[in-house]
Amino acid sequence: MTVCIALTKGRLEKQFLDFFHSLSFDIEPLVNKGRKLTVQSGPFEFIFAKGVDVATYVEYGIADLGIIGEDILLEYQPDVFDLLPLPFGYCRFALAAEKNQQPADKKRRIASKYPNITTAYFRKKGESVDVVKLEGSVELAPILGLADAIVDLVETGTTLKENGLVIYEELHRISARCIANRSALKIKRNELMPIIQAFQSKEEIK
Template sequence: MKPVIALTKGRLEKQFIKFLQERNYDVNPFLDKGRKLQVETDDFFAIFAKGIDVATYVEYGIADLGVVGEDILLEVQPDVFDLLPFPFGKCRFAIAGEPSNLSPLRKQRIATKYPNITTKYFRDQGKSVDIVKLEGSVELAPLLGLADDIVDIVETGNTLKENGLVVKEEMLTISARLIANRNSLKLKRAILTPLIDSFRVEEGII
């Protein structure tokens, strides 16, 4: 029986394939998959989904392991084991806005795709803010007066710069993570342990 790994489609998928290649896994099934959402390799089955769905497939045991952004784990808090960080998918959460925008006299309004992470961050600082949840293009919010600032993931900062926004405060650094279904770790330990061990990176990885 082969392990099943759920992969986040897009950038993390490509970075994980490169990661596998560096560890001498056969990645040809990935390169020739076209629009397929399932692939079988010599070592495991892989399914491809959006990040938040990867966490769900792992939580419900459809997949034994998952490769997902740490932002999903912090925001959704799925019932999975967070096994280890990968050396890719690194970026940071930051508060950003227009450089000339002063702190409002009223309660600050923050636009974000990540209301839980944002609320916790400000609460830990002893601050109360109003959260406006958006699903995309949060950079528009301060430009159109919907919010004072935004909280979002920043990688290169180019999108902020192109829209006249600047990072005002860095919150935390995140990366891609390897997650596991709790029951799979118990029932399939013999087949999962070698795979998990092969994903460990010596420097700074537990």
């Protein structure tokens, strides 16, 4: 029985392939896939999609397993089984603003690609803010006066620094996650458990 794994395209895809290869799985068909969005490799079928779509494919049973950033789970809360963290894709959610920012004397406006995470964070702090959802380049928002600060994923902090922004608070650290379709865990248990156990053994070694 074929096991379908949905992968997040881009950085996580490359990091997963290195991880998968370290477990002695054959990744050659995946490395040389060209523009294909689905690839068959031995007992596996791989789907390549954006992170939030990976979660959707797993939720609806198109894929048995998915590799996504933890940010997708936190922001969209898809109905999937969060199996385990993976030893790559490390980054952090951070609140950043321009240097020497003066204390706000009004309700702050925060720009983010992650409005749900941002709202929940400030609600927990007991602070009411206006959240502006942006799809990309959120670093522009404070520079152009759209927002007082931003909440975004930060890996190295280089982009923030180059745009004159500094981190004021760190919300929490995240990593890549392996998720599963709830029904597949029961129906394909014999096929999925060796893969899950291989992932777990690598995480434990780390």
